[in-house]
Amino acid sequence: MKKQTSTINIVVFGSGGVGKTALIHRYINSTFITQYEPSTDSLEHCSKIINDVICTINIQDTSGSDLFETLRELYVRSSDGALLVCSGISPSTLNELPEFYNVIRRFKSEEDCIVVVVINKTDLDLIIDIKEAKRFAESINAPWIKTSAKTNNNVVEAFSILVQRILEKNPPKTPRKCLIL
Ligand SMILES: Nc1nc2c(ncn2[C@@H]2O[C@H](COP(=O)(O)OP(=O)(O)O)[C@@H](O)[C@H]2O)c(=O)[nH]1
Numbered sequence: 001m002k003k004q005t006s007t008i009n010i011v012v013f014g015s016g017g018v019g020k021t022a023l024i025h026r027y028i029n030s031t032f033i034t035q036y037e038p039s040t041d042s043l044e045h046c047s048k049i050i051n052d053v054i055c056t057i058n059i060q061d062t063s064g065s066d067l068f069e070t071l072r073e074l075y076v077r078s079s080d081g082a083l084l085v086c087s088g089i090s091p092s093t094l095n096e097l098p099e100f101y102n103v104i105r106r107f108k109s110e111e112d113c114i115v116v117v118v119i120n121k122t123d124l125d126l127i128i129d130i131k132e133a134k135r136f137a138e139s140i141n142a143p144w145i146k147t148s149a150k151t152n153n154n155v156v157e158a159f160s161i162l163v164q165r166i167l168e169k170n171p172p173k174t175p176r177k178c179l180i181l
């Protein structure tokens with residue numbers, strides 16, 4: 001039987017320096033980037049088999065460029081779901097997550113907001129209050145996960161949980177049988 005296919009668009013939001021680009025690189029290229037390039041707004045692509053579905057995944061990396069407001073709207077409108085990333089060693093980045101969530105809510109209804117809260121840099125000594133992160137995730141009905149782009153802890157899982165939730169909402173297409181007359 002032919003496998004089902006799905007094209008999935010993800011946007012990764014979070015304050016500068018939390019590890020958005022590093023998480024995407026780790027997921028796609030299995031490598032860790034150590035240099036910090038704040039203005040990355042690139043669109044990355046990969047193919048993964050998740051829940052037995054062949055997924056073409058487009059991942060929009062984001063930054064705080066001047067064009068951010070306009071771009072954010074574009075990214076949210078064309079996305080199926082989002083990772084909201086904060087850094088485990090920076091409480092202010094957790095406090096800023098509701099702002100990113102509200103941007104998504106401006107363009108999507110509550111039930112169309114498919115989000116996973118990611119606490120990154122958990123290879124370091126954590127400063128943020130995990131209970132607070134949990135409370136925020138529960139308040140928006142989202143799962144939360146601790147990751148490290150550096151050690152590769154839970155990176156695949158973070159993206160997979162998001163993709164699985166997207167697939168639940170948007171069931172994949174079954175390939176049509178080709179009929180040759
Ligand atoms: N220790 C540690 N450093 C990380 C982790 N993720 C990213 N970094 C570092 O944090 C800095 C900012 O990461 P980057 O992905 O560019 O942040 P972005 O602005 O959110 O895209 C870089 O120097 C990364 O090497 C992580 O999980 N653990």
Ligand SMILES: [Mg+2]
Nearest residue numbers: 020021038040
């Ligand atoms: Mg970046």
